[in-house]
Amino acid sequence: MTTVQSGTHNFKVVLLGEGCVGKTSLLLRYIEDKYNDKHLTTLQATFLNKKLNINGKRINLSIWDTAGQEKFHALGPIYYRNSNGAILVYDITDEDSFGKVKNWVKELRKMLGSDIVLVIAGNKIDLEQDRTVPLEEAESYAVMVGARHFNTSAKMNQGVEELFLELTREMTERFEQNSQADVSRTSRVLVVEDEAPQQSSCCSGIRN
Amino acid sequence: LPELRLNAEPFALPDEVRSPPRASCYDNVHDLRPMSEQASDDGTVFSEPWDSSQWDGLLPPPNGQAYDNIMMRNMRQFMSGMKNYLVKHGEREFEKEVEKERLKLKPTEFLNLDAILEGVMHRLVVRPLRSKLYSLLASWHSADVRQLHSAIEKAQHATPLQLGIKESTKVPSTAVLAVISKHFLKMQEADSPLDKLENLLAAISVMFNAIRGERTLGADDLLPVLAWTVARCRLVCAELEAELMAGLLPAALLAGEGGYYLTALFSAVAVLKRLAPDPGPDSTTPWRRGSGESREVGVAVVRVALPDECRGSIRRVALPCRPGARARDLCRALAHAAHITNPQDYALFALHDGQETMLNENDCPQEVMSEKSGQNFILAYKRIDAKIAWPQQALLSYP
Numbered sequence: 001m002t003t004v005q006s007g008t009h010n011f012k013v014v015l016l017g018e019g020c021v022g023k024t025s026l027l028l029r030y031i032e033d034k035y036n037d038k039h040l041t042t043l044q045a046t047f048l049n050k051k052l053n054i055n056g057k058r059i060n061l062s063i064w065d066t067a068g069q070e071k072f073h074a075l076g077p078i079y080y081r082n083s084n085g086a087i088l089v090y091d092i093t094d095e096d097s098f099g100k101v102k103n104w105v106k107e108l109r110k111m112l113g114s115d116i117v118l119v120i121a122g123n124k125i126d127l128e129q130d131r132t133v134p135l136e137e138a139e140s141y142a143v144m145v146g147a148r149h150f151n152t153s154a155k156m157n158q159g160v161e162e163l164f165l166e167l168t169r170e171m172t173e174r175f176e177q178n179s180q181a182d183v184s185r186t187s188r189v190l191v192v193e194d195e196a197p198q199q200s201s202c203c204s205g206i207r208n
Numbered sequence: 209l210p211e212l213r214l215n216a217e218p219f220a221l222p223d224e225v226r227s228p229p230r231a232s233c234y235d236n237v238h239d240l241r242p243m244s245e246q247a248s249d250d251g252t253v254f255s256e257p258w259d260s261s262q263w264d265g266l267l268p269p270p271n272g273q274a275y276d277n278i279m280m281r282n283m284r285q286f287m288s289g290m291k292n293y294l295v296k297h298g299e300r301e302f303e304k305e306v307e308k309e310r311l312k313l314k315p316t317e318f319l320n321l322d323a324i325l326e327g328v329m330h331r332l333v334v335r336p337l338r339s340k341l342y343s344l345l346a347s348w349h350s351a352d353v354r355q356l357h358s359a360i361e362k363a364q365h366a367t368p369l370q371l372g373i374k375e376s377t378k379v380p381s382t383a384v385l386a387v388i389s390k391h392f393l394k395m396q397e398a399d400s401p402l403d404k405l406e407n408l409l410a411a412i413s414v415m416f417n418a419i420r421g422e423r424t425l426g427a428d429d430l431l432p433v434l435a436w437t438v439a440r441c442r443l444v445c446a447e448l449e450a451e452l453m454a455g456l457l458p459a460a461l462l463a464g465e466g467g468y469y470l471t472a473l474f475s476a477v478a479v480l481k482r483l484a485p486d487p488g489p490d491s492t493t494p495w496r497r498g499s500g501e502s503r504e505v506g507v508a509v510v511r512v513a514l515p516d517e518c519r520g521s522i523r524r525v526a527l528p529c530r531p532g533a534r535a536r537d538l539c540r541a542l543a544h545a546a547h548i549t550n551p552q553d554y555a556l557f558a559l560h561d562g563q564e565t566m567l568n569e570n571d572c573p574q575e576v577m578s579e580k581s582g583q584n585f586i587l588a589y590k591r592i593d594a595k596i597a598w599p600q601q602a603l604l605s606y607p
Contacts, residue, residue, distance in 0.1 A: 010463060012463060015427075019428055023426060023427075024424060024425075024426030024427075024428070027426075028424055045424045045425065045426050046425065046426055046427045046430045046468070046472070047465050047468035047469070049464075049465070062463060062464060062465075062468075064427075064468055064471075065426050065427035066427050067372075067427045067428050067430070067431040067432070067475075068427075068428055069372055069428060071372055072372070072431060072475070072479070074478075075431075075475045075478060075479075077526065077528060078471055078474055078475060078478075078528075079471060079475075081526070082463070110511065110526075111511065111526040112526065113524050115524075181521075
């Protein structure tokens with residue numbers, strides 16, 4: 001669901017992964033820069049908005065959390081439909097959770113093709129000593145399916161900002177490519193692309 | 209008065225329901241002006257008095273059972289069209305009224321015309337049609353309602369754990385449930401889908417407040433607790449209300465927070481319905497493919513190629529499909545998804561090694577798919593007369 005309203009790109013991002021991999025913590029860390037929320041200010045982390053500014057473009061992310069339990073897997077399609085991006089989270093100490101990520105990738109590619117930008121997050125790298133998912137395996141898998149791989153720790157605040165930034169950058173790029181492709185197809189005009197400007201960002205979070 | 213147009217091409221119903229009285233759902237659009245001129249003093253499009261019988265053109269014919277979504281889409285299109293019309297062309301007193309109101313504004317205030325007009329549309333369009341819409345929804349979803357009803361009965365005896373609620377998560381107390389029930393009741397009573405959504409959000413927010421503890425709640429907590437709450441509040445009409453909101457709210461709203469919690473309500477209904485599986489082949493939920501049952505994604509969701517003739521590009525859409533659904537059901541959903549206004553010119557085709565085979569409207573696409581599984585085979589929805597050279601590259605380039 002990409003809509004451009006008064007120059008703002010609206011992107012829908014869906015958060016997928018097994019129950020205990022830390023999806024909610026990642027989201028909270030990103031939006032509020034908090035890990036263990038003892039402040040009780042936060043009611044929920046199921047749906048969150050984040051506004052950012054990348055290369056002068058205003059972007060609004062709507063982040064949809066999904067239930068990770070296996071019994072809810074079948075509900076996936078009604079959550080990920082019209083998504084521009086998906087964050088697939090696994091726990092590096094839990095091989096099963098990586099298997100679940102593979103299932104999601106397969107399903108998303110089958111259902112949404114290459115329209116959706118995929119990012120894989122190996123979470124809990126603060127528990128590196130208990131790692132059971134080999135890093136090389138995860139990274140080469142990500143390359144194979146055309147997804148970016150990030151090592152994250154919601155607890156130590158590692159890799160989270162980078163992950164969301166890269167996802168947003170790719171979604172914007174994809175969106176612009178698509179609209180350019182549309183223009184060049186309909187009007188048969190040759191579009192000469194400028195060099196990509198240096199990426200810069202400044203982020204400010206708001207919560208809903 | 210400028211000509212009132214909603215849609216460049218009038219939307220026509222499929223042949224089977226195109227019974228003599230009306231050729232198209234939009235026939236009334238042409239009637240609209242003369243009718244309103246006759247019925248009113250000031251000759252404006254929106255002049256009173258209007259009664260619901262004058263909206264009959266927006267309604268599907270009485271024998272068409274599956275057209276509640278068509279009706280809601282027509283209503284939505286009409287409301288959006290009217291809003292655009294009023295903003296762009298104005299009406300007799302419309303601009304004057306806006307000016308008058310603007311003079312009253314403080315420097316820090318503004319008029320959100322879109323929001324105001326949306327509310328007006330709900331009053332003028334949704335309210336008069338309310339009872340017709342409900343009876344149509346109820347007849348179309350009668351099997352779903354029955355199923356949810358028996359599921360809710362079963363859920364009364366289920367423990368929170370059985371519904372997937374973590375042991376560490378609280379469930380709302382009886383007192384809290386009473387408050388939530390009130391919001392659910394207001395949701396059902398409200399005419400406007402916007403008011404309905406607001407009451408749904410209020411109910412969910414009360415629920416969140418009641419169950420929050422030390423940690424922040426994610427979707428893992430929300431979904432089962434919402435299912436439990438819907439069951440305890442005996443919200444048998446949950447699905448009808450959700451369908452109504454999803455069908456009538458503007459798309460921009462559905463992409464945001466409201467859309468998220470509406471999706472949560474749909475999922476809670478789906479979770480509950482699993483407690484009372486319906487034996488009938490036709491009334492199963494589109495996303496039912498949970499544990500133990502067929503795991504193939506293809507059973508619940510079908511991918512169809514949609515060639516865009518203007519752009520020469522192929523779009524692929526995935527849509528939920530009930531087991532046993534017919535090609536005509538799929539076509540209807542596809543026409544809706546692709547905003548095709550002349551669905552009678554379109555059909556579903558099976559593409560196999562460059563060969564196109566048109567499916568009959570009673571064919572079951574999923575059966576065709578399972579027969580051909582593993583082969584270079586795909587479904588396409590295209591204009592029957594369109595001559596399309598499909599790409600040589602396998603259309604199924606993804607696992």
